[in-house]
Amino acid sequence: MSASKTTHVYTPAQAFVKIASFCAYQERTQQEVRIKLYEYGIKSAEVEEIIVKLIEDNFLNEERFAKAFAGGKFRVKKWGRNKIIRELEMRGLSPYCIKSGLKEIEEDDYVSTIHQIIDKKSRESTVKNIYQKTHKIAQYLISRGFESDLVWDILKAGARD
Structure with missing residues (x-):
């Protein structure tokens, strides 16, 4: 008997509440949020609308994510700039956000x-x-x-x- 995870399909309004909570818990990238919304069964056009609303309500801010990520990985895990840059690029962040995040490292x-x-x-x-x-x-x-x-x-x- 396998323990399979049952997927629940949410309405856009339900998904927004759930994803806002997801973003409030920890800084996220648009890519992470997009993947999560697709898992919730939300359609592409609605996903983009939800992401715009999250940005407007300041739940989602990739520059803030980059700063928190770069500062944390440097202070806690002792990562160098090159490794931080590679990781942020893999997460789909813009060069501007990456540069802004690296400014957190004195x-x-x-x-x-x-x-x-x-x-x-x-x-x-x-x-x-x-x-x-x-x-x-x-x-x-x-x-x-x-x-x-x-x-x-x-x-x-x-x-x-």
């Missing part, structure tokens, strides 16, 4: 975070060869979305200290 905090990660990874690393260790740390930071030129500049400056 340059001093960004560089400081790179230094913290380098210190942590240096302490954790069991590699004895300094060049291999530096390369591993750089690879890790770049995979986290930090810009390679910035990572290498910081690592090279640290080697001189």
Whole structure:
């Protein structure tokens, strides 16, 4: 016996109330809302009307989403700008919203975070060869979305200290 989820078809008015609650709980993108409305059985033209109404009532704001997303992923998960940009692009945000979201990351905090990660990874690393260790740390930071030129500049400056 499989536990299948039964889908409920909503009227546009019911869907609006439900989706407004969905947006009020957490910042959302238009793409997420659109997918959810289609799951509710709403037709394409009505979906766009509901999205316009959500934007007018300030339930849906992609610039606000980008700011919350970028700031949160940087502070909590220690993601670099490149990874944040890729994720926001995948979510269908405009270049303007992405740029606005990245403004939430202060340059001093960004560089400081790179230094913290380098210190942590240096302490954790069991590699004895300094060049291999530096390369591993750089690879890790770049995979986290930090810009390679910035990572290498910081690592090279640290080697001189």
